[in-house]
Amino acid sequence: MPQITLRIPTPLRGFTGGASDVAVELDDGEATVGGALRALGAKHPDVTGRILTDDGALRTFVNVFAGDEAVRDLDERVADGAVLHIIPAVAGGTAR
């Protein structure tokens, strides 16, 4: 069973109990980026809405990277040991 690590940015760690890395195990049939995100949601239900829309699509202000390449298609396959980075748009420059 492929094991995938999801790296959680600090803005979303409040929804993962503070965890920066969340490991999920996927069935071979579910070994896709979308499958990994759904498995993350199964462990930490509140984080899903921050990453995916109600229709299950990637939100337009969040990028997911498999290794160092951006994922365009949630059906993209992921290999055992892959690291997925979740990167949301961040506004802050703290002018105020």
Add this chain to the structure above:
Amino acid sequence: MKARQRRLADLRAQVPEIEPRDAAARQQAGDATLIDVREPDEVAAGSPQGALRLGRGFLELRIEDEVPDFDRPLLVMCAGGSRSLFAGRALQELGYTDVHSVRGGFNAWKQQALDFEVPRVLSDEERARYGRHLRMPEIGEAGQARLLDSRVLLIGAGGLGSPAALYLAAAGVGTIGLIDDDVVDRSNLQRQILHTDARVCEPKVESARATLRALNPSVTVETYAARLTADNVDELFPRYDVVIDGTDNFTTRYLVNDACVRHGVPNVHGSIFRFDGQVSVFDPSREIPAKDGGTEPAPCYRCVYPEPPPAELAPSCAEAGVLGVLPGVIGVLEAIEAIKLLLDLGTTLAGRLLVYDALDQRFTELKIRRDPCCPTCGDDARAARAAGVAVAQYDVAGGPLCADDAVAVESETAIAAASADA
């Protein structure tokens, strides 16, 4: 015969001479390096274009950094053709195998009506201040002169703008523009190191000017105590070589991005949240390596983040808090990218997003690619810009921004901007 004349006669026997016009031809063909060994005050009155200006005093100590190949032909020039014989002999003794002295020096060069330029020469004060830059072959006198003639605009004189502005002023970036409509609040001082406790309630741009001038009085600080808006952005951006984005809100970030693309100005991006930071360079006018091994234009901010998050999903730093040191890391990385862009050094972050996690002390580098359907820099926008047609601008305040349902605003500014592009 005086000792000096005897010595010069000996040197002529050892260091072959070359006519200025032959030296110029060889330099232009690229098969030899012309070295001007005169003093800075002599170079200030004129020096051949492209000559390596390396005064006689430091010649032996620095030549190896500049010309590592000992078989590279060297053409040594002074004012009249005597000092270049001494210099040429010194280079031979160092091990350079093919050294010529330019007969008659720069005086003969001018008489033969060969091309020269009047280079920007650093003052003694500048030479002292920027000495550590001058010693680096990648910067040197020419690079420092370029920095002194450069213009950088900082959006926001806050957490990111503070370290960026301080280091750019220290580095000798000649003109620093600052736009910020805020006043200094005591809660800013945890991270905004341009400001001081005594200047609470003063306009940030004025406080910033005082700090930057105290650090480096020769820097010109242009201040705009205003908010960046669609009404002033097109007047401001074309006047600068690089824009550094250190804003605190998405509306301004999209405004900065679109205007930078429109005017072909590189956008150095930095953003922070609690313990996380992101840095990149958005500049679709640059080519970056593509997946297939070729090259493709670099992405803009909108390619990576087509839409801003809704307010309820994007707490500001004021609400969420931020580690005070974090903008120091990210703002300094932005300053480094700006210097590289100004001096055309190294590989910029165009096409790469650098993500910093202070809690785990981890930098992650991610590839970011252009979106061919991006309304700001995608295929249609590029074609329109190339044809001199107005490229639609988009209201970034909240509405959806993807190509299908975005509403193009064919405003007067859009048309004015497009004609400026053309």
